[in-house]
Amino acid sequence: MGTLNYTMFKKDNLSLGILLGLLTPVIGFFLYYMLVFMPKHIGWGQFIDVLRSNRQMIPKVISMCLLLNGLIFYLYTQKRRDITAKGIFLVTMLYAISILLLKLIHG
Secondary structure: OOOOOHHHHHOOOHHHHHHHHHHHHHHHHHHHHHHHHHHHOOOHHHHHHHHHHOHHHHHHHHHHHOHHHHHHHHHHHHOOOHHHHHHHHHHHHHHHHHHHHHHHHHO
């Protein structure tokens, strides 16, 4: 207990790929905030307010967050864990469809 089981990440299954595909952009979202807004001394609440008031920015931010999915997809394909990579790709495509819909709705 208390230690992260890294063997979980060595598995080759669709569930792991879907989980990674969903969580990695969330990590990317926090990294985006920390790298772009934190240096400008913009607090978390202010960052969320910027996104709320500037809705056309949301698809751009989501797109940036998906860059990490591309990285983990690449890593899993290089390690020949193709089923996991398929899960990552599937979720990435769902995010991409969401971005397109947001762009259509918010212009």
